[in-house]
Amino acid sequence: xxxxxxxxxxxxxxxxxxxxxxxxxxxxxxxxxxxxxxxxxxxxxxxxxxxxxxxxxxxxxxxxxxxxxxxxxxxxxxxxxxxxxxxxxxxxxxxxxxxxxxxxxxxxxxxxxxxxxxxxxxxxxxxxxxxxxxxxxxxxxxxxxxxxxxxxxxxxxxxxxxxxxxxxxxxxxxxxxxxxxxxxxxxxxxxxxxxxxxxxxxxxxxxxxxxxxxxxxxxxxxxxxxxxxxxxxxxxxxxxxxxxxxxxxxxxxxxxxxxxxxxxxxxxxxxxxxxxxxxxxxxxxxxxxxxxxxxxxxxxxxxxxxxxxxxxxxxxxxxxxxxxxxxxxxxxxxxxxxxxxxxxxxxxxxxxxxxxxxx
Numbered sequence: 001x002x003x004x005x006x007x008x009x010x011x012x013x014x015x016x017x018x019x020x021x022x023x024x025x026x027x028x029x030x031x032x033x034x035x036x037x038x039x040x041x042x043x044x045x046x047x048x049x050x051x052x053x054x055x056x057x058x059x060x061x062x063x064x065x066x067x068x069x070x071x072x073x074x075x076x077x078x079x080x081x082x083x084x085x086x087x088x089x090x091x092x093x094x095x096x097x098x099x100x101x102x103x104x105x106x107x108x109x110x111x112x113x114x115x116x117x118x119x120x121x122x123x124x125x126x127x128x129x130x131x132x133x134x135x136x137x138x139x140x141x142x143x144x145x146x147x148x149x150x151x152x153x154x155x156x157x158x159x160x161x162x163x164x165x166x167x168x169x170x171x172x173x174x175x176x177x178x179x180x181x182x183x184x185x186x187x188x189x190x191x192x193x194x195x196x197x198x199x200x201x202x203x204x205x206x207x208x209x210x211x212x213x214x215x216x217x218x219x220x221x222x223x224x225x226x227x228x229x230x231x232x233x234x235x236x237x238x239x240x241x242x243x244x245x246x247x248x249x250x251x252x253x254x255x256x257x258x259x260x261x262x263x264x265x266x267x268x269x270x271x272x273x274x275x276x277x278x279x280x281x282x283x284x285x286x287x288x289x290x291x292x293x294x295x296x297x298x299x300x301x302x303x304x305x306x307x308x309x310x311x312x313x314x315x316x317x318x319x320x321x322x323x324x325x326x327x328x329x330x331x332x333x334x335x336x337x338x339x340x341x342x343x344x345x346x347x348x349x350x351x352x353x354x355x356x357x358x359x
Contacts, residue, residue, distance in 0.1 A: 262288060
């Protein structure tokens with residue numbers, strides 16, 4: 001009988017796309033090992049259900065409100081149980097990547113699945129999990145979870161557990177030694193960019209002083225202002241727009257500098273040694289961005305509310321005049337994440353598959 005893994009994650013204009021995108025990394029690798037992967041997602045404005053389906057995975061859609069109230073959780077739990085029973089599923093794993101799900105939700109599903117893996121980085125609620133993974137580098141990372149999970153729960157905390165597509169490992173092996181000169185600039189503030197940093201940076205790069213630079217601007221399908229940005233990019237010869245790109249690793253590898261948001265994408269850039277300036281666009285990004293700043297692997301621009309287009313202009317000018325800083329930033333980033341290069345498969349995938357064989 002084909003083994004099954006269910007993934008509970010959401011995307012929307014408010015939530016962003018990061019939870020879905022990193023879960024798709026796991027889904028791709030599990031599918032390559034003959035595992036059936038089924039996503040469970042709410043129907044929200046800017047969700048990625050159609051994209052997930054195009055990637056080759058079944059999506060079970062739940063129609064509830066944006067935020068998971070207690071009543072919505074009960075509806076959702078009943079829906080998932082019905083799907084498991086009606087489809088005659090026997091999930092080997094339930095993977096949960098959601099900031100509004102905690103141990104009460106997980107306990108309700110516990111007897112219907114063999115094991116539960118939680119992906120988190122908030123450390124602000126209890127979980128009933130067999131494995132908890134947090135891919136951020138944060139001071140006292142594991143200790144934050146010791147009173148939030150059962151004593152039997154295995155903790156995997158740190159960027160060595162990054163969920164990376166195979167293209168990142170390939171690019172890491174041939175990553176170029178950066179010269180500090182800025183010609184190619186990557187701009188990416190997450191798939192949905194709810195604070196619309198993209199528009200701020202667009203207002204900045206239209207300045208003639210940047211006409212000799214080439215900008216690779218990336219947005220996602222869930223970005224609410226896509227029509228306006230597409231129209232603006234069409235008038236700028238030095239800007240290449242990518243929408244929901246599949247070539248993130250290649251673009252990072254060929255860039256000289258990046259301005260972007262914190263979160264998983266920040267660690268992806270560090271993994272390939274790309275010097276970057278980081279805008280904090282969500283409260284949960286503060287600890288990891290602050291740690292990355294202390295390690296000298298990024299420039300921390302601070303909170304998005306204090307940033308406007310002139311700040312982005314200033315940071316680009318600083319990058320263009322600071323080649324030694326960019327070289328050191330790249331070197332330190334590669335050193336901090338060097339332990340993640342020993343395999344071409346994510347460690348978490350290997351653990352999931354190994355424990356699946358033990359069932």
